[in-house]
Amino acid sequence: MNTNRVIEVDYLARVEGEGSLYLEIENGKVLRVEVGIFEAPRFFEAFLNGRKYYEVPDITARICGICPVAYVMSSSKALEKILQIDVSDEVEQLRKIIYLGEWVESHVLHVLMLHAPDFLGHDSLLSLAKEQPDIVRKGLVLKGWGNQVVRVVGGRSVHPVSCRVGGFHRVIRKEELLPLTRDLRRVEGYAKELLEWVLELPIPDFKRDIEFLSLRNEEEYPVLHGRIVSNKGLNIHEDEFEECLTTEQARYSTSLRYRLKGRGPYVVGPLARYNNNYDLLKPEVREVVESHGYKAPLSNSFQSIIARAAEVYHAVLELEELINNYREPKQPYMEGMLCEGVGAAVTEAPRGLLYHRYTLSEKGYVVNVNIIPPTSQNLASIEQDLLALGDKLVTLDQTRAQWLAEQAVRNYDPCISCATHFLKLNYVSKEHRHTE
Amino acid sequence: MRKLKVAVFKFSSCDGCQLQFLNMEEELLRLMDNIEFALFYEARRFAEPGPYDITFVEGSVSTPHEVELLAKLREDSKLVVAVGACATSGGIQALRNWADVEEFKRQVYPRPEWIEVLKNAEPPSKYIRVDYEIRGCPVSKEQLMLFVLQLLKGKTPSLPVDSVCLECKRKGNVCVLVVRGMPCLGPVTMSGCGALCPSYSRGCYGCYGPMADSRPAVLNKRLKELNIRPKDIQLLFKQFTGWSKEFRGVIDEYE
Ligand code: SF4
Ligand code: SF4
Ligand code: SF4
Numbered sequence: 001m002n003t004n005r006v007i008e009v010d011y012l013a014r015v016e017g018e019g020s021l022y023l024e025i026e027n028g029k030v031l032r033v034e035v036g037i038f039e040a041p042r043f044f045e046a047f048l049n050g051r052k053y054y055e056v057p058d059i060t061a062r063i064c065g066i067c068p069v070a071y072v073m074s075s076s077k078a079l080e081k082i083l084q085i086d087v088s089d090e091v092e093q094l095r096k097i098i099y100l101g102e103w104v105e106s107h108v109l110h111v112l113m114l115h116a117p118d119f120l121g122h123d124s125l126l127s128l129a130k131e132q133p134d135i136v137r138k139g140l141v142l143k144g145w146g147n148q149v150v151r152v153v154g155g156r157s158v159h160p161v162s163c164r165v166g167g168f169h170r171v172i173r174k175e176e177l178l179p180l181t182r183d184l185r186r187v188e189g190y191a192k193e194l195l196e197w198v199l200e201l202p203i204p205d206f207k208r209d210i211e212f213l214s215l216r217n218e219e220e221y222p223v224l225h226g227r228i229v230s231n232k233g234l235n236i237h238e239d240e241f242e243e244c245l246t247t248e249q250a251r252y253s254t255s256l257r258y259r260l261k262g263r264g265p266y267v268v269g270p271l272a273r274y275n276n277n278y279d280l281l282k283p284e285v286r287e288v289v290e291s292h293g294y295k296a297p298l299s300n301s302f303q304s305i306i307a308r309a310a311e312v313y314h315a316v317l318e319l320e321e322l323i324n325n326y327r328e329p330k331q332p333y334m335e336g337m338l339c340e341g342v343g344a345a346v347t348e349a350p351r352g353l354l355y356h357r358y359t360l361s362e363k364g365y366v367v368n369v370n371i372i373p374p375t376s377q378n379l380a381s382i383e384q385d386l387l388a389l390g391d392k393l394v395t396l397d398q399t400r401a402q403w404l405a406e407q408a409v410r411n412y413d414p415c416i417s418c419a420t421h422f423l424k425l426n427y428v429s430k431e432h433r434h435t436e
Numbered sequence: 437m438r439k440l441k442v443a444v445f446k447f448s449s450c451d452g453c454q455l456q457f458l459n460m461e462e463e464l465l466r467l468m469d470n471i472e473f474a475l476f477y478e479a480r481r482f483a484e485p486g487p488y489d490i491t492f493v494e495g496s497v498s499t500p501h502e503v504e505l506l507a508k509l510r511e512d513s514k515l516v517v518a519v520g521a522c523a524t525s526g527g528i529q530a531l532r533n534w535a536d537v538e539e540f541k542r543q544v545y546p547r548p549e550w551i552e553v554l555k556n557a558e559p560p561s562k563y564i565r566v567d568y569e570i571r572g573c574p575v576s577k578e579q580l581m582l583f584v585l586q587l588l589k590g591k592t593p594s595l596p597v598d599s600v601c602l603e604c605k606r607k608g609n610v611c612v613l614v615v616r617g618m619p620c621l622g623p624v625t626m627s628g629c630g631a632l633c634p635s636y637s638r639g640c641y642g643c644y645g646p647m648a649d650s651r652p653a654v655l656n657k658r659l660k661e662l663n664i665r666p667k668d669i670q671l672l673f674k675q676f677t678g679w680s681k682e683f684r685g686v687i688d689e690y691e
Contacts, residue, residue: 040448040499040529041551046540047531052671058641062528062676065452065574113458113479123481126468137462144461155632157459158452158574159643162636170637332637406481 023386023393023405030390033383035409045369053079053364054165060356060371061159066109069102069150070349072163073224074356079165081343082360083336090329091167092224094153097177097322098160099223099347100315101149104191105157106350107270107308107315108143110413111198112136115305118407119201135197138190142312145180145187149319152176167333177323184320191313192288198309199292204404206300208388210381211263212272215348221280221314222273224347230266231275231297238346241355242370248380257379258372265380268352269412271298274307282317285310301385301411308413338364349374351413375414382412440588443475443488445509447502448529448557449495452574453520454478457492459577467581470588486512490587493566496522496529498557510564515587518559518566519580521573521676525645528573529557530679534691557679568593571626573643573676579628596627597648600640603631612639617662619672624650624682645677652686666690 004026024032044063051059060075061068073095080087087095112135113125122128129136147157153172154160162168213234215226229235236244245258260266278286278296289295289310298306344357352374359368385408386393393401444454458479460467474484491513497506510516521527532540533556541548560566570579579595586593600622604611612634613620620639622631626647633640646652652673659669670690673683 040502040553041541041544042448042498042529043532043537043540043544046543047535049543052668055671055675059528059675062450062452062573065450065455068450068452109455109458117481124473124479126465126473126479129465129468137465140461140465147459147461155636156574156576156629158455161633161638164638168636403481 021405021409025390025394028394030387030393033386035379035382035386035414045371048366048369051366053083053358053360053366056358056366057163057165058159058161063371063373065158066106067102067349067351067354068159069099069154069163070347070354071356072160073099074345074347074349074354075358076163076165077224077345077347078343078356078358079360080336081345082339082341082358083165084339085166085334085336087167087334088329088331090327091333093322093326094168094172094329095163096223097319097326098150098153098163100319100322101146101153103223103315103350104146104312104319105143105150106146107312108139108146108194110350111194111305111308111312112139112143114413115308115407115410116198116201118403118410119203119305135194139194142187142190142194142316145183145316149180152180164333166336167329167331169332171328171332174326174328177326181320181323184316188313188316188320191316192284195285195288195306195309195313196292198305199289199294201305203300203302203305204392204407206302206385206389206392208299208301208385210299210301211260211266212275212297213260213266213268213353213377214272214276215346215353216276221277221311221318222348228346228353229276230260231272232263234260234263238355239344241344241346242357242372245372258377259380265384266377267301267381267412268374268377269304270307270311270350270352271301271304272352273348274298274310281310282314284317285314288313301408304411304413338362342368351375351378353377375412378412378414382409382414385411439469440471440489440584441474441484441487442471443486443491443509443513444473444478445475445491445493445505446478447493447495447506447523447560448498449520449522449527451478451494453494453523453572454492456519456575456577456580460581463581467584471584488513490515490517490584492517492519493523493560494519496526496557497554497560497563498529499553501552503554503563506560506563515567516560516564517568517570517583518561519570519575521571521643521645522559524559524561524569524571524680525677526557526559526679528676531674533557533679534674534687559679568595570595571628571644576628598627599623599647599650600625600627600629600631600634600644603627603629604634607631607635609634612637613658619659619662619664619669621655621672624652624655626650641672641675642678642683643676645680646682650682652682656686656689 020036022034057072060071117128150157212231215222216229217226275297340362342359346355355372357370541551583593612618618639621642622640625642626644673686
């Protein structure tokens with residue numbers, strides 16, 4: 001085996017957005033890891049300045065086509081804090097419905113189309129579909145159902161139009177939601193089967209000591225509210241979040257990344273939510289997980305696919321209750337009080353904590369913004385995983401090593417489109433980095 | 437029948453339009469009998485070299501590197517189809533075209549000198565010949581499907597030309613502009629979404645871009661009569677398709 005080599009992936013496939021990977025191996029040790037981002041910067045923070053507050057959710061939705069609902073919700077909640085709006089319980093439930101619909105749709109997309117093919121040596125869902133048509137078809141039905149939930153509440157699944165600061169543009173009627181339950185037995189069955197299928201995947205052996213960060217509240221598996229907690233004792237309010245972070249810029253990858261002050265890199269996302277809130281998952285979900293010899297905590301990043309599949313099953317079960325118990329709100333939204341102020345909010349995007357902070361002028365125009373998407377928070381940890389994976393990578397031939405390294409990046413379902421609204425353009429000047 | 441060799445490629449964007457291919461779900465598997473995704477990084481690890489029968493491009497062109505990639509794709513493709521607001525009018529990124537991008541760099545990046553971007557974010561048609569444009573932010577997957585099916589059947593694909601208002605009428609929506617005095621870009625916006633926003637009790641914000649022969653100046657006048665603040669009229673046009681030349685006219689009036 002050649003012990004001095006470079007693993008280079010120009011285009012990371014099956015991630016959302018454009019990234020690259022660079023690993024330098026010398027004498028059987030991984031010396032350098034760069035998870036590069038070469039997606040063009042999109043300047044959202046800059047052009048949000050001067051926009052009217054009510055336009056913000058529609059605009060921030062366009063940061064990411066895969067998880068627009070998450071952007072709509074974090075920004076709406078942050079703005080509602082400034083405008084002193086307390087949404088009604090009914091609106092809150094409806095928000096949870098559309099949000100969980102996005103979890104189902106986005107998670108199944110990742111599990112089946114982007115990630116599972118790796119474990120089974122396939123290059124795409126389409127080649128997986130030839131070998132295992134049954135699970136692929138069921139997964140697609142499940143994903144379609146998640147999309148349908150978002151569509152019914154939001155009008156369309158990418159960049160929904162019904163949501164606004166203070167609630168929804170119009171009341172979503174119960175009879176619009178009920179058709180979603182028509183197929184529920186089947187969808188529930190598929191969600192369970194998908195989880196069982198994932199639990200049987202050959203998952204590489206790997207372990208690392210990770211600080212997992214997620215929301216937690218004692219009532220429910222967290223989506224829209226809670227305190228920010230970690231498995232290592234952090235417990236803060238969303239207003240304190242920014243103070244706890246250091247922003248770093250790594251010279252080689254020209255990208256910003258975050259660490260917890262005095263604590264180091266951390267991970268957000270399904271694995272973090274699962275580990276910190278395992279007790280709040282539906283008993284049916286825990287039963288399946290445990291019958292396959294797993295439980296919490298999971299400290300192997302490759303097992304994030306398990307957390308994702310568990311969350312899909314959990315979300316389907318929760319959606320059933322939420323839809324059945326849904327009562328139409330009396331008014332679709334609440335108007336707020338226009339005033340100067342600052343507001344920050346966090347919600348649980350499919351990929352993890354999504355933080356938004358806005359400052360509004362007296363007339364309701366945005367004057368300052370900070371958005372911290374999950375992928376940028378995970379970047380430092382992705383690289384640490386790759387370093388820790390070094391022992392394994394050096395024993396593999398180039399093709400397999402490259403594949404495994406890519407897979408390790410895909411564990412995080414990185415959403416580069418989200419991240420690049422502020423990430424650096426890849427700075428291609430290193431002597432060993434070839435350009436096209 | 438020989439399978440069509442298809443490429444899906446993104447420039448500066450949110451990935452939402454290419455996601456619409458994956459959102460075809462079960463239909464996607466059926467489509468695979470007739471087309472092959474030879475290049476589609478969001479879905480496939482391996483990329484096959486061109487030439488491609490159809491190349492769908494998403495996103496706007498905003499860096500010098502993207503200009504080069506685009507030219508190469510054009511060379512490699514029989515048909516180039518721009519999908520979505522970013523690829524047909526610059527999209528959300530193009531909001532920076534009214535500002536000084538150097539200033540934007542300084543606002544967002546601690547090391548602005550490392551950022552290499554073009555002065556403007558532009559649709560691919562600014563740089564290359566584009567054969568078809570499918571509108572929307574996001575593009576509608578039904579329109580995408582129909583487009584591909586028409587090509588497969590050897591037909592010349594047809595795309596809408598009329599306004600969102602006509603879809604409203606067909607659906608029997610209550611007009612939010614006339615009845616509720618809400619600002620709505622429906623009269624000047626291309627149909628294709630099924631008048632989604634008015635169906636959810638809000639005005640259209642123009643995500644499908646200007647319709648054929650759009651007259652935004654007339655709507656502009658109407659909005660003034662509704663006593664909407666000039667700045668807010670400007671912001672209404674200056675959203676996801678603001679950089680289209682028709683909407684730009686109104687926006688510049690208020691600059
Ligand atoms: S047009 Fe809209 S949905 Fe499509 S890529 Fe651009 S921002 Fe995303
Ligand atoms: S609501 Fe808007 S799109 Fe519909 S008819 Fe009225 S102006 Fe036209
Ligand atoms: S009504 Fe207008 S803004 Fe709404 S989806 Fe249709 S074109 Fe887009």
